[in-house]
Amino acid sequence: MFFHVFKYRLKILLQDKGTMFWTLMFPILLATFFYMAFGQLGALENFNPIDTAIVDTAGDEAFMSLVETLSTGEQRLFNVKTTSMDEALRLLSEEEVKGIIETGETLSLTVSQGGISQSILKTFIDSYSQTVSSINRIAAQNPESLQTAMAILAEDLNFLEELPISRANPDSTIIYFYSLIAMTCLFGGFMGMTEVNAVQANLSYHAARMNFAPVHKLKMFLSGISAALIIQFTKILLVLAYLVFVLSIDFGDRIGLIILTIFLCTVLGISFGGFITSLVKGGEGLKTGILIAATNVSSFLGGMMQVEIKYTIDTYVPILSRINPASLITDAFYALYYFDTYNRFIENISGMIILTIIFSAATYIVVRRRKYVSI
Amino acid sequence: MSVFSVCLRVLKKNLPTILIYFFVFVMVSSIITVMTAPSEPGEFEKTKIPMAIFAQENTPLVEGLKESLGQQAYFVETEDNREKLQEALFFRRVHYILRIPAGFTEAFIQGNPIMLERTSIPGSTSAIYIDLRIDRYLETLRLYTAAMPETGIREKVNFVLSDLAVETKVEIAGSENRTNDTGILKYYFNFLAYTIMFAIIFGVSAILLVFNDTDIKRRNLCSPLSSNKISLQCFLACALFALANWVVLAALSAVFGFDEIASPSTWLYLINSLVFTICISGLAFFIGNLTKSREVVTAVANIITLGTSFLSGVFVPQEILGENVLRIASFMPTYWYVRANGRIAGLADLNIQSLSDVFISIAIQLAFGAAFLIAALVIGKRRQVTAE
Numbered sequence: 001m002f003f004h005v006f007k008y009r010l011k012i013l014l015q016d017k018g019t020m021f022w023t024l025m026f027p028i029l030l031a032t033f034f035y036m037a038f039g040q041l042g043a044l045e046n047f048n049p050i051d052t053a054i055v056d057t058a059g060d061e062a063f064m065s066l067v068e069t070l071s072t073g074e075q076r077l078f079n080v081k082t083t084s085m086d087e088a089l090r091l092l093s094e095e096e097v098k099g100i101i102e103t104g105e106t107l108s109l110t111v112s113q114g115g116i117s118q119s120i121l122k123t124f125i126d127s128y129s130q131t132v133s134s135i136n137r138i139a140a141q142n143p144e145s146l147q148t149a150m151a152i153l154a155e156d157l158n159f160l161e162e163l164p165i166s167r168a169n170p171d172s173t174i175i176y177f178y179s180l181i182a183m184t185c186l187f188g189g190f191m192g193m194t195e196v197n198a199v200q201a202n203l204s205y206h207a208a209r210m211n212f213a214p215v216h217k218l219k220m221f222l223s224g225i226s227a228a229l230i231i232q233f234t235k236i237l238l239v240l241a242y243l244v245f246v247l248s249i250d251f252g253d254r255i256g257l258i259i260l261t262i263f264l265c266t267v268l269g270i271s272f273g274g275f276i277t278s279l280v281k282g283g284e285g286l287k288t289g290i291l292i293a294a295t296n297v298s299s300f301l302g303g304m305m306q307v308e309i310k311y312t313i314d315t316y317v318p319i320l321s322r323i324n325p326a327s328l329i330t331d332a333f334y335a336l337y338y339f340d341t342y343n344r345f346i347e348n349i350s351g352m353i354i355l356t357i358i359f360s361a362a363t364y365i366v367v368r369r370r371k372y373v374s375i
Numbered sequence: 376m377s378v379f380s381v382c383l384r385v386l387k388k389n390l391p392t393i394l395i396y397f398f399v400f401v402m403v404s405s406i407i408t409v410m411t412a413p414s415e416p417g418e419f420e421k422t423k424i425p426m427a428i429f430a431q432e433n434t435p436l437v438e439g440l441k442e443s444l445g446q447q448a449y450f451v452e453t454e455d456n457r458e459k460l461q462e463a464l465f466f467r468r469v470h471y472i473l474r475i476p477a478g479f480t481e482a483f484i485q486g487n488p489i490m491l492e493r494t495s496i497p498g499s500t501s502a503i504y505i506d507l508r509i510d511r512y513l514e515t516l517r518l519y520t521a522a523m524p525e526t527g528i529r530e531k532v533n534f535v536l537s538d539l540a541v542e543t544k545v546e547i548a549g550s551e552n553r554t555n556d557t558g559i560l561k562y563y564f565n566f567l568a569y570t571i572m573f574a575i576i577f578g579v580s581a582i583l584l585v586f587n588d589t590d591i592k593r594r595n596l597c598s599p600l601s602s603n604k605i606s607l608q609c610f611l612a613c614a615l616f617a618l619a620n621w622v623v624l625a626a627l628s629a630v631f632g633f634d635e636i637a638s639p640s641t642w643l644y645l646i647n648s649l650v651f652t653i654c655i656s657g658l659a660f661f662i663g664n665l666t667k668s669r670e671v672v673t674a675v676a677n678i679i680t681l682g683t684s685f686l687s688g689v690f691v692p693q694e695i696l697g698e699n700v701l702r703i704a705s706f707m708p709t710y711w712y713v714r715a716n717g718r719i720a721g722l723a724d725l726n727i728q729s730l731s732d733v734f735i736s737i738a739i740q741l742a743f744g745a746a747f748l749i750a751a752l753v754i755g756k757r758r759q760v761t762a763e
Contacts, residue, residue, distance in 0.1 A: 018670050039697055109543055111546075129543055130515065157514070162493060343458075
């Protein structure tokens with residue numbers, strides 16, 4: 001009997017176009033939008049040689065040769081165009097260059113707005129004037145060591161070494177995709193809701209009929225939930241596959257644990273739906289509305305709309321991230337991707353399991369032993 | 376005007392749902408507007424990068440380094456805990472972590488410096504920016520160490536700091552023409568696209584769903600009112616609803632841009648958003664004529680609103696979007712709306728060149744609106760034939 005019900009629940013759920021849309025098509029479409037919109041966001045931080053116009057009014061050879069060195073090779077700082085002032089201003093207004101350096105008695109910089117590239121340009125020409133100031137001071141106070149000073153200037157020393165902090169690239173845009181999976185899991189709550197509706201005689205005609213059948217109610221419910229689990233798990237794996245193979249989102253290399261997490265959050269999502277259904281007294285419209293609203297708020301707090309929100313809440317209201325399902329799911333993927341230890345991942349997984357137990361228990365209390373003489 | 380009043384009643388019935396969405400959108404757009412709007416300084420200011428420094432010794436050299444970095448960075452107080460630092464770096468609370476090992480000063484003065492350890496975002500501009508400053512400081516100090524061996528370290532650091540305080544004046548091109556607008560309205564009006572699109576598609580479809588029901592349609596066809604009149608009244612109600620949305624949102628813009636009400640660009644924003652509203656009403660009319668059920672409407676409204684908003688630069692500025700994305704987006708009215716907003720914000724002074732660009736974008740939106748409306752009417756007519 002378990003398999004009989006299971007088979008039909010499977011068929012019914014597969015034909016539910018609405019749920020299919022929200023838990024499979026919608027995440028995939030949204031992920032595509034995210035990908036197209038945020039694709040360049042990471043690259044924005046990367047350093048690209050700064051496009052600079054140089055107007056050599058004074059014919060400053062020393063400066064021009066320094067610029068020449070800094071604008072050749074792989075590690076160059078600048079892409080330089082040497083032009084007239086009029087042309088340079090035109091390039092600046094068309095945003096072809098970030099700034100104009102003009103040689104003269106002193107160097108001068110013209111930009112159209114503030115920004116980090118412009119600041120680097122300024123740092124560069126400042127440093128030119130600063131060196132002049134140092135040399136003047138040395139010439140005035142200790143002229144005999146001017147030779148030594150010049151020799152020191154010619155040397156190029158490195159004082160810094162990079163100490164990588166993590167095994168993974170700190171690219172915060174992936175949080176959007178992780179929280180998208182969290183949202184998909186919570187939308188799985190629709191299936192939990194459908195299953196509760198399918199066994200509660202007061203909620204649907206279908207359930208009223210089912211309650212006549214000589215099957216233990218819990219058994220019936222469990223076979224329905226199993227069907228929902230299998231379908232939802234497959235769908236989230238499909239979404240994951242789309243993210244990883246089509247959009248090349250980096251989930252790290254702990255594949256076994258990623259799949260385990262997906263399974264746990266599938267269960268969490270479905271029990272979440274059951275929980276809401278049992279908690280809210282009202283029609284199906286109201287329940288759906290509350291489920292959607294809860295999912296959205298939960299995903300918002302997990303960082304789906306603004307990554308910073310996740311960090312802010314993690315830092316200032318940590319308790320909220322510990323009880324918010326979307327935060328736990330997003331954070332579990334983030335922990336797997338970014339940290340080398342498992343502490344944080346285990347915390348998240350435990351939180352998910354505890355929430356699942358609470359949600360399931362609440363659902364069970366409502367579903368068990370309810371009998372009706374008449375409806 | 377019986378049809379018209381029925382339409383209003385349908386809207387009234389759907390008002391609670393629409394109001395919830397509307398309220399949420401307005402909340403989100405206010406938060407995002409406030410969070411993303413930058414203040415544009417009239418004078419050039421160096422960018423400051425958030426960074427953390429952990430020094431294992433406290434010497435004049437280290438103090439001087441901190442002071443010198445202070446012009447390009449602000450220091451974030453944070454615990455020296457690996458996971459906390461990893462997280463802060465990931466979410467860009469710090470961009471750069473510098474560790475100064477014990478004995479650095481001594482080794483530096485001896486002439487064989489040990490390395491400073493930095494942790495940065497690989498390949499980022501901010502890393503190069505801070506690197507430049509640290510190199511600058513240490514190299515200048517090394518210069519004095521070699522050239523003035525007699526002088527004490529504290530005095531040398533002071534020399535370095537006074538050298539590093541030498542700055543070039545930066546000119547901002549075109550700053551004399553600039554208005555005092557904060558630019559916040561651009562963000563508000565960009566986000567308005569998302570809110571108004573969802574509300575209008577949702578509301579208009581609610582009306583059309585009722586009228587497009589086959590039975591009701593058949594009933595209406597045998598009424599003494601001509602079908603053209605029915606459509607017209609229906610359309611009037613939709614337009615009224617759209618206009619109401621626009622009025623509310625436009626009035627709300629005064630909250631953010633109260634100081635800029637007199638500015639000509641405010642009026643351009645308003646005109647642009649009004650045209651966009653008209654265009655979206657056409658789109659909503661089109662969608663409403665295509666769809667048959669409430670669920671489909673919700674799905675379509677979500678996909679279209681989110682999709683066009685993401686691709687057209689409502690959430691992420693157009694300058695950041697890839698060229699291909701923008702090319703796709705140019706087939707959507709939202710792209711032209713956002714583009715016009717950007718141009719309006721960029722109007723240093725009202726010259727004809729940039730103004731004509733704004734008006735071209737507005738004209739394209741009108742063309743989109745007309746195309747949607749025509750498509751909707753064609754579909755509506757064909758539906759009518761099948762219904763008969």
